Amino acid sequence: MRVTIIGTGYVGLTTGVALAYVGHEVTAIDKKESVIESLLAGRPPLHEPGLPELFAEVRRRMRFDVALGPETAGADVVLICVGTPPQQNGDADLRYVEEAARALAEQLPEDADTLVVNKSTVPVGSARRVEAIVREGLARRGVRAKVAVASNPEFLREGSALYDTFYPDRIVVGAEDGGAVERLQRLYRPILEQSFPPPKGLARTDGQGLPVFITMTPTSAELCKYAANTFLAMKVSFANEIAGIAERVGADVTEVMRAVGLDRRIGARYLGAGAGWGGSCFGKDVRALLALGEQYGYEMPLAAGTLRVNERQRRVVVDKLQAALKVIRGSTVGLWGLTFKPNTDDLRDAPAVDVAKMLVGMGARVRAYDPVGMERARREHPDLGVEYAASPVEAAEAADAVVLMTEWDEFLHVDWQAVAAVMRGRVVVDGRNALDRAALERLGFRYWGIGR
């Protein structure tokens, strides 16, 4: 099928590359010239495991542009994958989605028969809004193109975006008419049937069954995305709330949550306590759900509590450092990890960035290292006030404490003897409960985890 992607960020580029790989004719549009230049030059503008290799394989079959034209607007399927950042009141800002809808209305040719799909995370009513914009634009131009609009929320995670796209648990489609559903079924058929040869290095590892294709109204599809993200964030916040009580009573939250998660009604995932969740979506989407509740005068205490626990969690690492070092001012802290999770270059709402700001604000010298996030940190947070090191060991030089903020593999396999040799102190704060406490204590480190 002919597919156009509008917005080639984490979602759009991943989806475009995966759809090209399974045999569709994909054009990717992004209004940011630097993004398109980079794609044309063969360089994906963002970090995702497996993306450089897969992009190299499919890019000659893909096309790239900075704007829609009649041909790309009139594709069989147009996927809107632009950002939906939060507004001041928490509600999602739909301006880029609306911009994309207006561009489509401008460019759709008379003979088009196009399905426009909202893949961006959007508030309820957005499919209707997009449809109205497109129809009004077409009417103004006197063009009678055939257009339908559907909602198809995306559930991929950064850091495993391609894997999640090839092997999703479910594909959710919100549509009013059967034609739209049938077309999306066709678009995703190779993924639904798992009939494509696994891309190199991206073979399935979880052994689950086929993805479920589930249809509903656009409003249900739009709401289910917010519900899913809020539930995941709530699971993590719950683990963090239990972490707080675990350390007060002398329990170990990792043991507690392991036992809790083994109950299949609960499930083991997203129960990892630590420095709290971050990223571009959990906070934005929980706030958007709360804003939706407010519009109806409906209180949502679970969603509100999910945020409150996470906000408190941002300080936990600093509290540990205060308990261990007593005085932060004048101390040197090695900060391991800047990105909001491993295997991504994304620093949006990263707990590590907040912790760095707090420590610098309290008078500490912070030496940071991240395997891929430092270039973006320099660019996006020029006033962060940290020094950047070339390796984990270099970041630990003369440090009174080392803090692990992102559980990159590199940190899990570090040579602790080399770290001990350059540190001034012996404190290790494990903001992700990812290190081997017993091994560190054997080497003479003072280990501080979260909730253990």
Ligand SMILES: NC(=O)C1=CN([C@@H]2O[C@H](COP(=O)(O)OP(=O)(O)OC[C@H]3O[C@@H](n4cnc5c(N)ncnc54)[C@H](O)[C@@H]3O)[C@@H](O)[C@H]2O)C=CC1
């Ligand atoms: N990042 C993630 O892991 C996930 C994100 N989402 C949702 O997907 C949407 C996109 O998220 P990301 O990919 O992270 O965003 P992003 O910020 O990485 O990329 C968005 C891209 O859209 C481009 N853009 C904006 N307006 C445009 C327009 N009118 N025409 C052409 N290009 C335009 C921007 O230049 C940018 O490159 C958001 O609604 C987000 O909530 C959903 C699931 C996962």
Ligand SMILES: O=C(O)[C@H]1O[C@H](OP(=O)(O)OP(=O)(O)OC[C@H]2O[C@@H](n3ccc(=O)[nH]c3=O)[C@H](O)[C@@H]2O)[C@H](O)[C@@H](O)[C@@H]1O
């Ligand atoms: O809408 C989105 O953008 C996406 O948001 C999340 O994906 P993402 O934010 O990319 O990454 P996650 O792996 O879910 O991690 C989010 C945060 O939670 C933290 N986390 C996760 C799991 C856990 O047990 N503990 C924990 O603190 C991570 O460190 C990270 O900061 C969801 O998992 C995706 O399904 C969704 O599509």
